């Protein structure tokens with residue numbers, strides 16, 4: 001379970017998160033939607049400790065992410081994250097990219113790490129690209145590789161930060177299909193997304209972010225339907241449609 | 242055929258000098274690169290309290306002419322009674338000089354690795370050191386190689402200045418032969434050829450690695 005309690009985050013004077021609270025249960029898929037600059041990416045980075053916080057706390061399986069004595073390298077093994085920018089390691093092949101963390105972080109022997117990596121690359125449909133360098137992959141393939149790379153660590157949670165928004169439109173669906181597959185398999189996921197169709201179909205709950213707080217959260221039928229109570233949500237959705 | 246009174250033993254004498262040149266270059270580049278990596282990391286990621294004074298000292302090493310550094314260091318070590326041989330003084334001064342340039346190369350290389358790539362590595366659970374050794378160094382090496390090759394070749398040529406503290410390297414040995422046989426053009430051509438034969442493989446290896454890496458990414 002991921003528990004975000006009243007989290008505050010500042011970059012200098014800029015207050016990006018102004019008391020965000022959000023709980024994600026095991027097996028749940030929560031989508032986060034909201035305008036640009038509302039702090040969605042920042043929240044994901046606070047959840048796995050890539051960013052510090054100035055107030056509140058984040059608990060992952062009851063472990064306080066930002067406590068001084070928390071071993072972040074260990075904690076991050078159970079949280080996979082895929083970013084908007086493609087960030088394959090350009091000097092490593094697809095297979096090596098995917099094997100690196102199981103080898104170095106989990107200390108798996110080479111053959112075992114390789115087997116895990118190949119299984120995950122098969123999962124995302126990239127087994128025919130094992131020995132290819134990332135620069136030869138399309139954006140969609142790079143993102144699927146990033147998903148496989150994160151899955152190779154057998155995480156309990158997957159965080160997705162607008163993984164399709166830098167892609168050409170015809171490549172979006174192959175990545176969304178991979179995410180759907182994961183959701184169907186019962187992975188616990190937080191997906192920051194601009195794909196409203198995906199948020200509606202796949203999520204158990206949708207959170208609407210506005211100016212550093214969760215303005216509204218509920219099942220897709222509430223957020224996208226007539227029952228939405230927040231005028232800000234209505235305004236945002238009217239603009240994206 | 243070219244008429245010359247240069248003998249085989251003269252050539253051996255010059256090759257001996259070339260050996261000295263290579264040896265000094267080797268130690269200076271090895272030591273300078275090691276220090277340069279440490280200093281470069283400090284300059285790229287360390288706290289400003291160390292980074293700024295360090296940058297200042299390295300700036301001095303880069304701006305005072307090498308010849309002056311050799312002569313000053315040699316005189317000071319004599320006054321201080323260190324009893325260092327000219328060879329040790331030469332390698333040390335040239336090594337520090339190399340480290341000053343290498344530091345900036347390493348700093349640039351490390352900063353050229355995108356923050357997003359490093360964040361991805363950390364998000365997989367790699368520690369700070371694992372990120373450095375598995376991601377930052379390999380990527381930075383690619384970015385740094387051309388400048389580093391250039392630095393190495395430059396240091397090899399600059400090493401000729403150690404003749405001023407009494408080391409008989411390639412250039413000094415050539416001078417000695419010129420004084421004796423009075424054929425400056427021929428002897429200097431031979432010396433130039435030897436310098437070229439040393440440099441050429443180094444720059445070829447560099448170009449080869451660069452091409453190989455470019456094919457990958």
Ligand SMILES: Nc1ncnc2c1ncn2[C@@H]1O[C@H](COP(=O)(O)OP(=O)(O)OP(=O)(O)O)[C@@H](O)[C@H]1O
Nearest residue numbers: 011014016034035036037038039040041042043162
């Ligand atoms: N490292 C940083 N230093 C300073 N300001 C930052 C930093 N990272 C983000 N910000 C600022 O924090 C605010 C929130 O950024 P964030 O990336 O979380 O927004 P977002 O909701 O993900 O937006 P988008 O939909 O455009 O990705 C923005 O105003 C951004 O400029």
Ligand SMILES: [Mg+2]
Nearest residue numbers: 040041042162
């Ligand atoms: Mg974002």
